[in-house]
Amino acid sequence: MRFVRFGHRGSERPGLIDDDNRIRDLSEHVSSLAGPSLDPDELAACGRLDPASLPLVPEGVRLCRPVQKIGKIVGVGPNYHDSASLAGFKVNPEPTIFLKAATAACGPTDPIELPKLSTRVDWGVELAVVIGRVAKYVSVEHAMRHVAGFTLANDVTERSFQLQRGGQWSKGKSHDTFAPLGPWLVPPDQLSDYDAIDLWLDVNGERQQSGNTAAMIFKVPYLISYISRFMRLQPGDVILTGTPGGVGLSYDPPRFLKAGDRVTLGATGLGSQDSTCVSL
Numbered sequence: 001m002r003f004v005r006f007g008h009r010g011s012e013r014p015g016l017i018d019d020d021n022r023i024r025d026l027s028e029h030v031s032s033l034a035g036p037s038l039d040p041d042e043l044a045a046c047g048r049l050d051p052a053s054l055p056l057v058p059e060g061v062r063l064c065r066p067v068q069k070i071g072k073i074v075g076v077g078p079n080y081h082d083s084a085s086l087a088g089f090k091v092n093p094e095p096t097i098f099l100k101a102a103t104a105a106c107g108p109t110d111p112i113e114l115p116k117l118s119t120r121v122d123w124g125v126e127l128a129v130v131i132g133r134v135a136k137y138v139s140v141e142h143a144m145r146h147v148a149g150f151t152l153a154n155d156v157t158e159r160s161f162q163l164q165r166g167g168q169w170s171k172g173k174s175h176d177t178f179a180p181l182g183p184w185l186v187p188p189d190q191l192s193d194y195d196a197i198d199l200w201l202d203v204n205g206e207r208q209q210s211g212n213t214a215a216m217i218f219k220v221p222y223l224i225s226y227i228s229r230f231m232r233l234q235p236g237d238v239i240l241t242g243t244p245g246g247v248g249l250s251y252d253p254p255r256f257l258k259a260g261d262r263v264t265l266g267a268t269g270l271g272s273q274d275s276t277c278v279s280l
Contacts, residue, residue, distance in 0.1 A: 079242025086250035124243035211244025
């Protein structure tokens with residue numbers, strides 16, 4: 001079962017994808033994909049509905065980020081050896097974590113804004129974890145019980161803001177549209193091989209990133225458990241699990257995004273994104 005949110009900005013509705021890849025309207029059963037409705041048991045109940053009994057949504061409707069209310073986005077720093085080595089980042093014995101503003105979240109086809117005075121806007125395809133139940137001091141063994149599902153993410157970063165403006169990573173991570181999410185929210189039981197997912201990203205049709213979550217240094221259950229030691233994770237919170245090698249910073253000379261560039265990315269079982277960069 002794959003869950004989505006669809007519609008024009010300000011009037012989005014929850015939905016699910018049926019076996020024929022058509023969107024069905026879930027709004028008669030849940031008001032939104034947020035808060036209590038993200039509990040794994042609630043999503044499972046929605047998954048047991050007969051899709052044919054739900055209103056069919058017209059084709060071509062806009063897909064939004066799959067979670068309505070995001071309390072916080074927690075990013076994980078270098079989590080792939082190839083990415084860390086190529087970009088010159090150190091892999092620490094414990095995960096590096098940072099906060100990315102919730103206002104950075106957007107949909108899978110929304111434009112990516114290039115901030116004013118930006119010169120080094122970078123990309124980063126990632127597996128994202130959406131929390132469905134409160135998690136605080138959870139064990140690795142119980143961590144997945146707190147997961148609503150997985151989605152595709154692009155951890156967009158302005159590198160000069162991140163690395164040359166006082167050392168605060170959040171400065172380079174938090175601009176509006178710097179966290180495209182979606183198109184789908186996929187429950188863990190529908191994506192049992194989340195630790196072996198192929199990830200890819202292209203810029204203007206040229207492959208920049210290609211990796212697999214099997215190469216992650218810190219695995220998903222450990223990340224959930226680890227982060228929950230330092231902050232309470234609540235339904236709707238999103239964890240970005242790190243990006244494989246091939247970010248623009250790692251090239252010689254570096255490659256960064258400019259207005260008009262088209263960024264496409266995808267992951268096994270999680271669909272794809274297609275965004276165009278625009279200047280402010």
